[in-house]
Amino acid sequence: MSAPILVLEAISVAYGKVEAVRGVSLSMLPGSIVTVIGANGAGKTTLLNAAMGLLPANGRLTFGGTALHDHSIEERVALGMALVPERRELFGSMTVEDNLVLGGFRTAAAERAQSLAQVFARFPRLEERRRQLAGTLSGGERQMLAMGRALMGRPRLLMLDEPSLGLAPLIVRDIFEIIVGLRKTGVSILLVEQNARAALQIADHAYVMELGEITAHGPAAELAADPQIVASYLGLGAAAD
């Protein structure tokens, strides 16, 4: 087995005196899909934001063998990390194509053209709307654009924060199929989801987060069969699925 691509050791993040994430450790192998599931407010988003450098965190963070401490967001992007945040953070008054091209800001022009063709092949909908302003897209299209923009940077690790949030079930299914397809290209995916059922179906490994701490982890299939997890997370999820 190769060395893990991302290792979090005893990560804590505090907003003032409130600790949103307490001593979280997590490790993921290259090319795998790892999911962090948990209820709203469990600290999942905070954890991702800390990994990307949006928030200051205590603890040790290693990406691809590089220890990250005061690396800025931009430096983490340069190392091959990408975050698709919950709010997407698109450039609303710019076209779909410009949004994508900017995703490849740090890559060479020739590589950018190639990545654009690949992204359009993966998301034909974006190609249809390439001249449209990003702010006029539907929710599902925005999520696709946010993922496409992240992929333009050719990341080694793609972190997705609630990609299914606010989307219709049919589109959620599309998005998850795309995530599975992405894994085949070799990119590692860290997926934070409230939709635990869908996330556990596609993940290799899963972590359960409650009130800022990891309360369980293991192979996704095992967790999906764990009666306690089924009761807390999948029982309700069945109705939404």
Place this chain on the structure above:
Amino acid sequence: MDATILLFLLQDGVTNGAIYALLALALVLVFAVTRVILVPQGEFVTYGALTLAMLDLGKVPGTAGLLIVFAALALAVEVWANRRRLSLKLSGRLALFYVLPPLVIVVLAGWLAPMRLGPVPQALLAIAIVSPMGPYLYRIAFQPLSEASVLVLLIAAVGAHFSMTGLCLLFFGPEGLRAQPLITTGFTAGPLPVSGQSIAIYLAALGLMLALYLFFGRTILGKALRATAVNRLGARLVGVRTALSGQLAFLIAAAIGALSGVLIAPVTTVFYDSGFLIGLKGFVAAIVGGLVSYPVAVAAAVGVGLVEAFASFWASSFKEIIVFMLIIPVLLVRSLTATHTEDEE
């Protein structure tokens, strides 16, 4: 008033308006990207004008010394900020950005100034001397505050304005200077003499607007600047450094200021503190455009130039008052019609 006077005033108004338009564009750009209201925009105009006037006299301009002051301060700030992670690679990058350009430009200025190469090469040299001060100013005064509120940034901008005016007095002295026209030939259109200088101003203004349009629409750097203005976090997530966008915006603003200075130096006597009032008129235009719209700002700038021209004909002692009073109805209308979309992060 007869038709000749009307034509004169129109020409005068449009010429000044073109200069204000350039400054308004720079102000809108800097505000959109960095949320800084660039009060010292006018100082770059002064620097450009005085530099050209000194080069005309065959002397090394005081701005050469100023550039070294700016670069040294910026380098000091950068070294301090990176004191715990100074590597050979980083030192090399710092030297490339903070030591090499001022050194080359100052040596070039010292070598070329006595040769008196003529108006156009001297104008280009003047712009080259002044432009790098923009990014250095950003590094010194604004980059450490990049997360601060608009008000804090405005106060820093006022501080930068006073410092730069003072430095200008120190390096150029209190006397006003005027430069040779860039183009001496002119022609007469009917009763109206059109000077070569005003044609140079129109061409430079139009050329610059076209260049900016292409830069923002076609190049990845231009798009990155727009992206930073639209969504700062989004821009950082694709790897656009906020500092890079800020320095680029300030470079463009300083270059536009210096260009404006070079263009007005032959038609007005410029003193160490003349730039402020000129910059303020660009600001009036930028405000009409709400500090967001480039086309509205340009149109408003031409309007400001025309109002100023006619005000100086009818009520010359009130001309500044009339121009600046324009801002009151604009603000009133804006505050009444605005849908409050405060975009604070």
